[in-house]
Amino acid sequence: MATATRKRRLGRQVAIVGAGLSQFGAFPDKDSRDLFVEAFQDMIQTMDQPIDIDDIECAYVGNYSSDLFETQGHTAPIVADWLGMTPIPITRIENACASSGSALREGAMAIASGMYDVVLVGGMEKMTNLPTEGVTDVLASAADGLYEVPAGLTFPGIFGAIAKAHMDRYETSLDHLLKVGIKNHNNGALNPKAQFNVTIRDLMERRMARAEQRGQPVPEWQTELDFLNDDRANPWIAWPLRLYDCAPITDGASCILLVAADIAHNFTDRPVSLAGIGQASGKPLHDADELTSLSAAKEASRQAYEMAGITADDVDLAEVHDCFTIAEIVASEDLGFFAPGEGPRAVDEGRTALDGDRPINTSGGLKSKGHPVGASGVGQVVEIYHQLRGEAGERQAKKSKLEVGLTHNVGGTGGTCVVNVLRRE
Amino acid sequence: MPSEFNAANFYKRLREDGQLTGIRCNACGGLSPEARPMCAACRSFDVAWHPFSGRATLSTFTCISVVPDYWGQKGYGRNNPYCSGIVTLEEGPRISARITGVDGANPQSIRTGMALALDLADLDPERPSLAFKPA
Numbered sequence A: 001m002a003t004a005t006r007k008r009r010l011g012r013q014v015a016i017v018g019a020g021l022s023q024f025g026a027f028p029d030k031d032s033r034d035l036f037v038e039a040f041q042d043m044i045q046t047m048d049q050p051i052d053i054d055d056i057e058c059a060y061v062g063n064y065s066s067d068l069f070e071t072q073g074h075t076a077p078i079v080a081d082w083l084g085m086t087p088i089p090i091t092r093i094e095n096a097c098a099s100s101g102s103a104l105r106e107g108a109m110a111i112a113s114g115m116y117d118v119v120l121v122g123g124m125e126k127m128t129n130l131p132t133e134g135v136t137d138v139l140a141s142a143a144d145g146l147y148e149v150p151a152g153l154t155f156p157g158i159f160g161a162i163a164k165a166h167m168d169r170y171e172t173s174l175d176h177l178l179k180v181g182i183k184n185h186n187n188g189a190l191n192p193k194a195q196f197n198v199t200i201r202d203l204m205e206r207r208m209a210r211a212e213q214r215g216q217p218v219p220e221w222q223t224e225l226d227f228l229n230d231d232r233a234n235p236w237i238a239w240p241l242r243l244y245d246c247a248p249i250t251d252g253a254s255c256i257l258l259v260a261a262d263i264a265h266n267f268t269d270r271p272v273s274l275a276g277i278g279q280a281s282g283k284p285l286h287d288a289d290e291l292t293s294l295s296a297a298k299e300a301s302r303q304a305y306e307m308a309g310i311t312a313d314d315v316d317l318a319e320v321h322d323c324f325t326i327a328e329i330v331a332s333e334d335l336g337f338f339a340p341g342e343g344p345r346a347v348d349e350g351r352t353a354l355d356g357d358r359p360i361n362t363s364g365g366l367k368s369k370g371h372p373v374g375a376s377g378v379g380q381v382v383e384i385y386h387q388l389r390g391e392a393g394e395r396q397a398k399k400s401k402l403e404v405g406l407t408h409n410v411g412g413t414g415g416t417c418v419v420n421v422l423r424r425e
Numbered sequence B: 001m002p003s004e005f006n007a008a009n010f011y012k013r014l015r016e017d018g019q020l021t022g023i024r025c026n027a028c029g030g031l032s033p034e035a036r037p038m039c040a041a042c043r044s045f046d047v048a049w050h051p052f053s054g055r056a057t058l059s060t061f062t063c064i065s066v067v068p069d070y071w072g073q074k075g076y077g078r079n080n081p082y083c084s085g086i087v088t089l090e091e092g093p094r095i096s097a098r099i100t101g102v103d104g105a106n107p108q109s110i111r112t113g114m115a116l117a118l119d120l121a122d123l124d125p126e127r128p129s130l131a132f133k134p135a
């Protein structure tokens, strides 16, 4: 099919000139609209120059399920009202956990079309109103309700099945999965916005101290892996995945300001360009070609690399969709950072750590930073924006060359994947 | 043209005929255990019901401890995980299914590659789901 292989490009180049994030966590008093305003406030207060909010012409907001989480549909115009932005056009995009990744893409194309010069894109999710069982049911509705859900498969269940297939096919072990979580918590402990702003070691030591205070037997954990392999400290969710293999339930919002590249310098001397964008769809796991890979991620990254004129080797750092620890390993292979089956070894060797040659999830990832599903895709871009501008503080990646960053945002169990390549200008 | 190839009829056939009945594409010969009105491989609308043998092997699985409400009401949960997975049917295609007759609390005892057979024993008439047990 000729149309599928045509090299695609944006009609106009697009740049990011501002990025904001709400606090991630559990906020019983806040609705998603309040969280979005918080992210927006963070964005405008951290921009290099003050902006006139009236310059924002259009907006796209990613949100998975305010309908089920908050019994509130039609959330986009509410956000516009809360930001004092009516009557600008604003559209909600729903692609499960890739909702804001897709919102970003729509915003970029709105600029590329020539219709607008300044577009706000972001995402939000308010998840903690429901108990865990309710959230499990809502998230499961991102899988196929006719053939996957009736078979008892939950969202962690499907990634558990992927993990088992990866363990059968390669040298992947339960410890490899747990090490991804340890690394991401090490990074998240350096991120003041993170829901779990704490290392696994600190969590372990706190529990030991609490047991001692209460006069209970103190667990004999020496290492983080001892702690994480203890069924009582780290219960199974969907074998082979434990609690600390899963991203938490989170309230939060994210936003960025997109502008036509030719006016970016009106906003900042240090814009970050959207060099490549890609999005692809995929089938349920049982219909996928492989049980150890997400085909949509391979295709979305192929598109983004081609548009940016780069290969996987040119990517200096990435935020990938670690909704589960196995998902980060699979992502690092699907994106071409490591050969299939080599992802676990890269974790062992520390290559994906903050001081590694290919840092992944410097923000703490969804695992430690938190996963307000509709906000996560743009949240990843917020982190890469700050990293490429050298303003990530304590968690700034250590490598000397930081020019090209990537984000990888998955919807559901691979039904959608959005990949963006960002470049420091 | 109205099509009868849908999930409601898939589960009706599972319940009433006791058989896994998917579709076969008359244009390309492709099989799909999911009942669909159109062949996703060749885009033909010329599809027909196709009975699968019900023999399969276990391709991958998970044992679920944090369970949806429905399974919780059936007694599953943290102390009684259930097993779900992906099976490869004898005819080639894969499908998601519950795996019964195995110990969900002891995943090390469950072997991928094991032979399975369709299990209709505790089919919920209100909410039927595909299940396989060790053959």
Ligand SMILES: [Zn+2]
Pocket (backbone or CB within 6 Å): B025, B026, B027, B028, B029, B030, B039, B040, B041, B042, B043, B044
């Ligand atoms: Zn066909």
